[in-house]
Amino acid sequence: MSETLKAVQDMADEAPVTDVTATFVQWQDLLAELKEKISARFELLPDPSTKELESFGEDGGPRGSLTGFSGPEIDWMIHSWVGDPEHGFVNLHLTVWLGPHIRVPHLGLALLCWPGGWFYLDSVPRTSLVADGAYYDRYYAPAEERWLAVREEYEDLSWFTSRTGFIRGSLSPTAYCYSMPRDDRHIALVRQLMHEQVDRWLTWVDAAEPVPVEEQEALAATDLAIRRNIVERDPANVMAVRYFGEQVTDRLVRALWGGDRALPRPS
Template sequence: MSNVSETLKAVQDMADEAPVTDVTETFVQWQALLGELKEKIAARFELHHDPSTRVWETFGAEAGGPRGSLAGYTGPEVDWMVHSWVGDPEHGFVNLHLTVWLGPHVRVPHLGLALLCWPGGWFYLDSVPRSSLVADGDYYDRYYAPAEQEWLAVREEYEDLSWFTSRAGFIRGSLSPTAYCYSMPRDERHLALVRRLMHEQVDRWLGWVEEAGPVPAAERGALAAADLAVRRNIVERDPANVMGVRYFGEQVTDRLVRALWGGDRSLPRPS
């Protein structure tokens, strides 16, 4: 039987109710982890830094206050990749992302990774589906069924994990059946779990890309449109955007949100 509990509080409430805590040590470890994963991805794909996001390479306070970095990439096989972080690690909050949205030449799920301190730990990883998992049983069997046993084993073994239930129904509906979305202690055992799961996820995902057959040309336009709609909706409806407004104001946060989904991109989308 699973011992996993549940976290129902909003991100801002978790941050507000906790004592001020310097989470720089965990932040540095998680920056390094996402850097390693980005290197794996960059070794497989041709990627170009989109000029529209260069303004966000560093923003906010120089040190010791709210600040961040955001870089968007695209390429022949990658519609939009984002490597970003935002927060104030010296005062207990930081949010890091590495997400890859593939082009419409394949139907491989997109890759979603996120890490957060508030000041407790939190992690998310998922294979964002590009087909209805209920209607397309073969798609489920190919990309999700093989992960079921590992997903259940983690829930059973790690009793200090707390399933994060978003207060936004839309966000709850965006998770696949094998998504990881947990609050956790920031101790060595749980940090090692996150490292293992994320490396395994990226390795598995890269294997899917290599094995994928092509999407018929006539179907690619509709797939690209659906991908963009999903990405934009998830980014714009993310409840954690409230922390950006708190740190940087609504105008800057709106621009950051647009950068996250590629609303101001300069380079073309892959065909």
């Protein structure tokens, strides 16, 4: 298995201009399916702070869509995309950050064309996996066999190593973070892995024990700090600056972590 060490902007700049609309549509359909599964389980409301971001940019050029959601059990959910698919770049996200009533890992999903394919999926831990072995055994150990099997079987996957150490440190031991060919075989793999991840995550939510009330405030503060740090330190933000400028990018970044949210956080 190979390794991708180049930054996102370098991959986009060095590749020939390529229309990736067909893959973009497949990625959109996949995230819509997963969002539908999640919406069927949780009560969710769109946050008014992201209303103006549901469609931005210009047709035929850089553009995007971002909607934030919240609910009694969901602290912050983002369904978004940004890019210029006709010219080879698009970045899509579906991330779900749970409320502090349970300690189930958060759900992180992302898809990208630059113009090659890329995907990320992870269970974002809410405790130190090294310190809390029982948490690791419950949520991560069962995924090890599948994770290793994918690495062994799909030789065209290329592990994506971020050039930012903070981002490398944010990945769990069973995260998927790969560059890949945009062919039917690999797109089918991504579809399967993401549906498996969401289905598994939903069973965790249903089986979770409640967090004691006196511990929830601290957990919520930690969750917010993790989310904000990951979003603000994401090196791919440079692509949004390139397309939309610093001011719009700052607003998009705040929306990704809920910095301008209007709905209250769940308690």
